[in-house]
Every structure is written in structure tokens, then in C-alpha cells.
Amino acid sequence: MNLGGRHAVSTLNDIIEIPIDAEGDIVRARGTGRDICRTLGFAEINQVKVATAISELARNIHQYAGKGRITLKVLGAPRPGIEIVANDEGPGISDTKLVLSGTYRSRTGMGKGLLGARRLMDYFELVSAPGKGTHVTLRKFVR
Ligand SMILES: Nc1ncnc2c1ncn2[C@@H]1O[C@H](COP(=O)(O)OP(=O)(O)O)[C@@H](O)[C@H]1O
Numbered sequence: 001m002n003l004g005g006r007h008a009v010s011t012l013n014d015i016i017e018i019p020i021d022a023e024g025d026i027v028r029a030r031g032t033g034r035d036i037c038r039t040l041g042f043a044e045i046n047q048v049k050v051a052t053a054i055s056e057l058a059r060n061i062h063q064y065a066g067k068g069r070i071t072l073k074v075l076g077a078p079r080p081g082i083e084i085v086a087n088d089e090g091p092g093i094s095d096t097k098l099v100l101s102g103t104y105r106s107r108t109g110m111g112k113g114l115l116g117a118r119r120l121m122d123y124f125e126l127v128s129a130p131g132k133g134t135h136v137t138l139r140k141f142v143r
């Protein structure tokens, strides 16, 4: 799979790791995710949804943990799609239920990034606790 020379995804289940260390890495993660979705044949609206979700997770890593990584994986048969895993070893989230409740309002943002990502994707899992870092897994299928 050719992603404009930026990355090469040669086979299904190939994995691309994008370290998130600086602000610019958020844009890189977003763009790489969108490129993969386009190559996989995602409808344009769904390319944007995936890119938006990646952007929210990468921004959270940058904003709250300082550094971490986004891993993008192409899912093959029986249901082609993309898997996004965001990992950091930052402070973690003490009340994950609250931040996904819809009533949470943060001081730093809208407080709807994780909830938004969940709504945009087909699969969402958040594992986080103080001292354990934050680990988010998302999946979106081509159809
Ligand atoms: N990677 C992370 N590490 C630590 N805390 C996080 C992380 N991601 C999110 N959080 C916490 O969860 C809250 C909700 O995140 P989010 O839904 O993205 O909304 P926002 O970033 O706008 O506050 C944040 O305010 C922050 O306290």
C-alpha cells in the first residue's frame, strides 16, 4: 500500500507507530490515518471521522501525558478496517465513567474528545487509571 511515500503499508495487519512528542505529531498521526483510510476505500465522511478521532487522542496525549504513541493497524478479512491504539504512561484518568458520561466539562477543553471519538467509531475501549497511563483502542470498519 502506497501512502504517498510517507509510509509503506505492504501487507494487511501491518503496523505503523507514530510517536507523539510534539504538537506537530498530532497532525502527522491524523494525516497518516486518513491516508490509510483512503487507501482502504473508506467513504470520505468516514475518513474524516477516523482522522478526527485520531486527532483527539493524539491531542490528549500531548496535552495531558506529554508523550506517548499512536499505533495504526490495517485490519483484514473478514472485516477490513483500521485499528487505532493510543498509549501513554502519563497521569491516567481517575474517573473514566465520568469523562464518558456526557456531563463532564474540563477546564482545558470541551471535555468531549473521548466521548466524540467513541461516537465516531465502531469500537471503543478506554483503559486508564492513576499510575497506569491511558490506553485507548478504536476500530472503524470500511463497511
Ligand atoms: N491521555 C490522557 N492522560 C491523562 N488524562 C487524560 C488523557 N486523555 C484525557 N484525559 C482526561 O480526560 C478528560 C476528558 O478528555 P477529553 O474527552 O478529550 O476532553 P478534553 O480534552 O476536552 O478535556 C481530560 O480533561 C483529562 O482530564
Ligand SMILES: [Mg+2]
Pocket (backbone or CB within 6 Å): 056, 059, 060, 109, 113, 114
Ligand atoms: Mg481532549
